[in-house]
Amino acid sequence: xxxxxxxxxxxxxxxxxxxxxxxxxxxxxxxxxxxxxxxxxxxxxxxxxxxxxxxxxxxxxxxxxxxxxxxxxxxxxxxxxxxxxxxxxxxxxxxxxxxxxxxxxxxxxxxxxxxxxxxxxxxxxxxxxxxxxxxxxxxxxxxxxxxxxxxxxxxxxxxxxxxxxxxxxxxxxxxxxxxxxxxxxxxxxxxxxxxxxxx
Numbered sequence: 001x002x003x004x005x006x007x008x009x010x011x012x013x014x015x016x017x018x019x020x021x022x023x024x025x026x027x028x029x030x031x032x033x034x035x036x037x038x039x040x041x042x043x044x045x046x047x048x049x050x051x052x053x054x055x056x057x058x059x060x061x062x063x064x065x066x067x068x069x070x071x072x073x074x075x076x077x078x079x080x081x082x083x084x085x086x087x088x089x090x091x092x093x094x095x096x097x098x099x100x101x102x103x104x105x106x107x108x109x110x111x112x113x114x115x116x117x118x119x120x121x122x123x124x125x126x127x128x129x130x131x132x133x134x135x136x137x138x139x140x141x142x143x144x145x146x147x148x149x150x151x152x153x154x155x156x157x158x159x160x161x162x163x164x165x166x167x168x169x170x171x172x173x174x175x176x177x178x179x180x181x182x183x184x185x186x187x188x189x190x191x192x193x194x195x196x197x198x199x
Contacts, residue, residue, distance in 0.1 A: 003049030004071035005064040042080040050102040083121040088129040090160040104130040113147040123152040141179040154190035
């Protein structure tokens with residue numbers, strides 16, 4: 001597990017420098033084999049990090065987002081695209097529940113995308129959990145229509161019940177898929193026991 005938004009060695013698996021090095025190695029190795037496949041795109045879906053065991057103070061998020069932006073700029077790619085994925089409020093890592101500090105709020109994500117000219121992977125399950133936690137409606141369609149080039153689609157319940165089968169949680173998928181009309185991109189769909197990539 002890497003954290004390219006890390007601002008402290010405390011409560012982290014890898015510090016910032018090592019996280020960047022690991023990400024670079026993964027991408028460099030992947031790109032060696034890209035020509036062996038027929039896909040036109042080499043896409044990396046990346047969690048931004050910024051997680052802690054205990055919820056951190058709000059003012060540190062500015063520095064985490066700056067570290068994320070700097071990390072993405074330092075990574076060298078030849079034929080790859082990196083999409084940062086929005087996070088749930090209470091992710092599970094290594095069998096324990098952590099706290100996300102960044103990349104949950106729609107306004108924050110949109111501002112990051114506008115400032116960095118980057119697209120994201122929008123995870124509707126993660127978004128629903130954050131909306132439940134923050135007492136907001138599910139992230140409006142302007143976020144994934146404008147800032148998103150890739151969708152992760154699964155259901156969710158409560159504030160930490162993520163990755164459920166479609167129609168096993170609280171998301172109204174009739175409304176969700178209707179709102180996707182006109183959107184163009186890739187999606188990864190969880191239905192039944194199958195994870196299906198749709199290009």
